Structure formats: C-alpha cells, structure tokens
Amino acid sequence: GAGVSQSPRYKVAKRGQDVALRCDPISGHVSLFWYQQALGQGPEFLTYFQNEAQLDKSGLPSDRFFAERPEGSVSTLKIQRTQQEDSAVYLCASSPRTGRNIQETQYFGPGTRLLVL
C-alpha cells in the first residue's frame, strides 16, 4: 500500500519567505509526527497529532513554526519568515494507533529538504 508521502520534496526559499510543507500519512493512521533533521544530525521531534488534536508541540523551535491537521489526516507544517537556520530536512511519520503504553512503529515519509537562502 501507499506509504507516507510528503510534498514538495525540495523547497528553496528566500529568507523571510513563508513556506508550507505537506504530509499525507498512511490512510487510517491516528498518530502523526513531525521531525526536523539538520545536516549531519539525527531527526529531532517537533510536534505530534492524535487525529486532529495537536497534543504535543514542545519541539517547535519558535512561534514561527505552526502545524495543523484539521481533518485528522493530511498535515501541514508552516514556517513563517524563514531564517537560514531553518534549513533542514523535515520528516513526517505516522503510526496506526495512539501508542498509549506501547510504542507503535512509526512509518516515515521521504522528507522535504528546505534550503533558506
């Protein structure tokens, strides 16, 4: 079946520009995660959704970052007034259930590579 998809795959933005990154999780997956992966580093957690509810946004680096999942499936990560330090690969992952008391396997998308000039 179809895995997690993300678009665009590559995005070049000028500093100060707003960007929107899209994630299509596996159909029926309840949980959705966003991670940021800077060059040469491991992914770092940004935010988590259970259906349409954003239950954890503790990893968002600033108030320029905003995520939504209004209908509990597709999610968008928006970055306002992009800065050079926002350059990274943004990964989306989904898992079938809520993971309460057990860690569900997370299935990752291919990522969106953002370059801010």
Next chain:
Amino acid sequence: AQRVTQPEKLLSVFKGAPVELKCNYSYSGSPELFWYVQYSRQRLQLLLRHISRESIKGFTADLNKGETSFHLKKPFAQEEDSAMYYCALSGLTDNAGNMLTFGGGTRLMVKP
C-alpha cells in the same frame, strides 16, 4: 530528559568482518529502544526494536540497562549493509504519542 548518543559518525569495515554500532542512552524511566536505517536515496525505516528480540538481516541488538546501551551487532557485514544507522529511544508513558529521540547517526561503510 532523554538522550541518545552514537559516538561514531563513521564506521568502515571490510565485507565479512564483524560490525558493532554503539548506542548509549539516558532516560530515567523504562525506555523502548530502536534501530532505524536509511539506505541511499531511501526513507528512514525501522530495522529492529529491543522489545521484539528478533534478528533482522542478521543484525541483533541487546538492551543492557546496567550500561544503558543498545549496541547493534552483525557477525559478518555485507556490502548491502552500507547505510546510515540511527539509534532511537521512546519513553513508555501513559501519554499518547510517544515521540522518538534519535542519536546523531553512524554511517556504516562496508568495503568489498
């Protein structure tokens, strides 16, 4: 706070040699540990998790709570094992959505 450390950025071995990718973690509760792998031009995918106690593609990893380690091992490396390997931790809590904390990754190169 939870933290995962992979001390080696790069590990280079010859085909047929044993491989050990090191992972150490810090977490005050009861963690679940994972190894994720990313082959060239592919997405990040789960390789194995400690709770399953299984061997995938010849790789095994044992959780050592005393040493807070979860090293990944394979007795005989193959060229197709060349990839980026990430150790990851999730805290088992009663909160929904257990996010993963990743190490910095180790690039494994298996030379012919």
